[in-house]
Amino acid sequence: MNVRVRFPPSPTGPLHMGNVRTLLFNFLFAKKEGGVCILRVEDTDKERSKKEWEQDIIENLQWLGITWDEGPYRQSERTEIYKKYLEKLLKENKAYWCFCSEDILETVRQEQQSRGEAPRYPGICREIPTKEQEDRIANGEKGVVRFIVEPKKVSFTDLIRGEIVFDMALSGDIVIAKDMETPLYNFTAAVDDREMRITHVIRGEDHITNTPKQILLWEALGFGPAPLYAHLPLIMAEDHTKLSKRHGNNSVTRYRQEGYLPSAIINFLALLGWNPGDNREIFSLQELCKEFSLERVQKSPAVFSLERLDWINGEYIRVMAPDTLLKACAPFLPDTASMNQETLAAIVLLQKERLKKLSNITELSEFFFAKKLTYDTAILPWKGAALKATKNSLEATLRILEGIEENDWNKERLETILMPEARKTGDRGAMLWPLRVALTGKKGSPGPFEVAAILGKEKSIARVKSAIEKLQ
RNA sequence: GGUCCCAUCGUCUAGUUUGGUCUAGGACGCCGGGUUUUCAUCCCGGAAAUCAGGGGUUCAAAUCCCCUUGGGACCGCCA
Numbered sequence: 001m002n003v004r005v006r007f008p009p010s011p012t013g014p015l016h017m018g019n020v021r022t023l024l025f026n027f028l029f030a031k032k033e034g035g036v037c038i039l040r041v042e043d044t045d046k047e048r049s050k051k052e053w054e055q056d057i058i059e060n061l062q063w064l065g066i067t068w069d070e071g072p073y074r075q076s077e078r079t080e081i082y083k084k085y086l087e088k089l090l091k092e093n094k095a096y097w098c099f100c101s102e103d104i105l106e107t108v109r110q111e112q113q114s115r116g117e118a119p120r121y122p123g124i125c126r127e128i129p130t131k132e133q134e135d136r137i138a139n140g141e142k143g144v145v146r147f148i149v150e151p152k153k154v155s156f157t158d159l160i161r162g163e164i165v166f167d168m169a170l171s172g173d174i175v176i177a178k179d180m181e182t183p184l185y186n187f188t189a190a191v192d193d194r195e196m197r198i199t200h201v202i203r204g205e206d207h208i209t210n211t212p213k214q215i216l217l218w219e220a221l222g223f224g225p226a227p228l229y230a231h232l233p234l235i236m237a238e239d240h241t242k243l244s245k246r247h248g249n250n251s252v253t254r255y256r257q258e259g260y261l262p263s264a265i266i267n268f269l270a271l272l273g274w275n276p277g278d279n280r281e282i283f284s285l286q287e288l289c290k291e292f293s294l295e296r297v298q299k300s301p302a303v304f305s306l307e308r309l310d311w312i313n314g315e316y317i318r319v320m321a322p323d324t325l326l327k328a329c330a331p332f333l334p335d336t337a338s339m340n341q342e343t344l345a346a347i348v349l350l351q352k353e354r355l356k357k358l359s360n361i362t363e364l365s366e367f368f369f370a371k372k373l374t375y376d377t378a379i380l381p382w383k384g385a386a387l388k389a390t391k392n393s394l395e396a397t398l399r400i401l402e403g404i405e406e407n408d409w410n411k412e413r414l415e416t417i418l419m420p421e422a423r424k425t426g427d428r429g430a431m432l433w434p435l436r437v438a439l440t441g442k443k444g445s446p447g448p449f450e451v452a453a454i455l456g457k458e459k460s461i462a463r464v465k466s467a468i469e470k471l472q
Numbered sequence: 473g474g475u476c477c478c479a480u481c482g483u484c485u486a487g488u489u490u491g492g493u494c495u496a497g498g499a500c501g502c503c504g505g506g507u508u509u510u511c512a513u514c515c516c517g518g519a520a521a522u523c524a525g526g527g528g529u530u531c532a533a534a535u536c537c538c539c540u541u542g543g544g545a546c547c548g549c550c551a
Contacts, residue, residue, distance in 0.1 A: 009551095010550080010551045012550080012551075042551060044550090044551080045550060045551070047550095048551090098549090102549075105548095112473095112474095113473065113474090113547095114473090115473090116473045116474070117474065118473080118474040118475065118547060119474090119547060119548095120547085144549050145549095146549095158477095161477070161478090164476070164477080165476090166475075166476075167475080170474075170475065170547095171475090171547085175548080175549050178549050182549085184548095184549075184550085184551090185550070185551050186551090188551095189551085205476095205477065205478090205545060206545055206546065207545095207546090207551090208476060208477065208545075208546075209475075209476065209545080209546045209547070210546085210551090231477085233477090233478080233544095234544075234545070236544080238483090240543070240544075241544075241545095242544080242545070268484095271484065271499095272484070273484090275485060275486075277486070277487095278486080278498090279497080279498045279499075280498095281484095281499055281500090298484095298485080299477080299478060300477090300478050300543095300544090301477095301543090301544065302484065302485090303482095303483060304483095305483050305484065305500070305501085307483080307500060307501055308483075308484065308499085308500050308501080310500090311499090311500055311501085312500090314513095318513080351512090352513090353512055353513040353514090354511075354512045354513080355512095364511095364512095382509075382510095383509095422509080427509085428509055429509040429510080430509085431509080432509040433509050433510065434509095435509085436509065436510065437510085440510095442510090442511080443510065443511075444510055444511030444512075445510070445511060445512095446510095446511080447508085447509075447510080447511095448509080448510095
């Protein structure tokens with residue numbers, strides 16, 4: 001079989017992590033099976049769909065490396081196709097015009113719910129003669145198109161969950177178009193899946209109840225065998241409900257802006273609901289394409305864990321090539337103008353193992369860029385040492401530093417000169433800790449030799465002097 | 473409320489199809505230790521699931537069957 005899957009985002013908001021997971025699984029499945037991916041923008045909701053969101057979706061998909069082979073098709077540009085099928089259903093009396101006001105519908109809905117019934121349209125307008133329906137529409141009356149849902153059992157074999165049966169007698173007739181130019185979701189999905197020869201519909205679990213509706217539409221339209229369906233477990237927030245706007249901004253753009261890598265996001269999302277069956281945790285997109293299988297997809301929902309994403313992202317950052325890392329970090333560096341490339345590269349490389357996300361570089365490295373360090377003098381002394389002793393130590397260090405030639409001012413030389421001195425104290429921390437704090441103004445930071453080398457002789461000495469002054 | 477889906481450490485999960493090798497394995501996070509002047513990295517170790525509960529079937533059940541409970545999704549002239 002020639003596998004064809006679809007990416008059906010709705011441009012009513014930015015691309016978010018939940019979308020990406022679904023699209024990713026479609027992509028991986030298609031690649032694994034040697035099939036093709038079709039990008040289909042589901043923009044039938046004229047009020048909510050925005051071109052800017054379509055842009056956001058496309059750009060972020062490209063950034064992530066999730067590519068498609070056909071499209072983008074836009075449903076808003078396919079009105080004629082839907083109209084044709086709408087007319088067919090109307091003509092064959094498989095659909096009818098409904099003139100019920102929203103007020104009436106709302107009243108009926110509430111009555112049904114208070115009686116403990118599932119809310120559904122009772123079929124009021126189904127009784128209106130076809131001729132009368134047509135006349136009313138021709139005379140300009142507003143109406144919507146309802147599809148007659150046959151009261152029968154509909155079943156399908158979900159590739160992940162097995163056989164699922166629905167009793168459609170419990171469902172009312174569904175609205176498939178607001179007017180001939182405005183078709184609705186279930187209808188356009190069925191039509192397009194057929195028109196685009198989709199073989200596998202892989203989507204979120206929240207679509208399970210739409211499936212029998214689409215299958216009935218598919219049958220009514222005489223489309224032949226429906227595609228195969230696979231419903232993925234949902235991604236949940238920490239509170240164990242479906243990930244949504246309520247849970248903060250989960251847009252790809254936000255993660256991108258914070259310095260998460262595409263490869264890390266892909267790796268993380270792939271492992272949310274799927275696993276290779278062994279203990280491996282790190283996968284490239286290429287590897288995933290080779291190994292993915294629907295059989296290994298989880299049935300139960302998975303909680304989105306930021307801590308886990310952070311870990312995977314850190315893993316990817318640690319294996320980045322120096323120049324790639326520098327380029328990636330550049331937007332997050334406090335000030336790229338005042339320092340040369342070489343220095344910036346050294347800074348980034350130094351912090352590499354400390355980054356969970358690229359944006360961490362900002363705070364981690366600001367002391368390199370600061371004109372003046374501000375910190376509490378109390379953090380200067382090493383393990384309960386007295387202020388006086390700390391000051392003496394720094395003064396001794398200062399004298400050594402001042403004696404070092406500009407040419408010798410590099411990490412290796414600084415270490416070979418200072419380390420023996422530090423050892424003489426019996427506890428190297430007594431000398432090295434105050435020096436490091438004087439240079440960085442922080443309790444935790446890279447080592448003093450690395451920092452001093454990057455800072456240069458002049459700045460380093462100024463900072464040590466400043467620390468000594470603070471201890472007066 | 474109705475319908476559907478799901479159920480192994482806090483979280484992601486292996487193991488369930490073909491019952492025994494599972495006194496349930498790995499990873500994240502957490503705790504402790506080592507390396508290191510500190511942080512981070514790295515290395516070692518630990519706590520953490522009576523396999524939701526109950527009942528069956530069986531010599532044997534996380535694995536098969538039934539019931540209960542719990543959680544989630546959907547019920548729109550959104551997708």
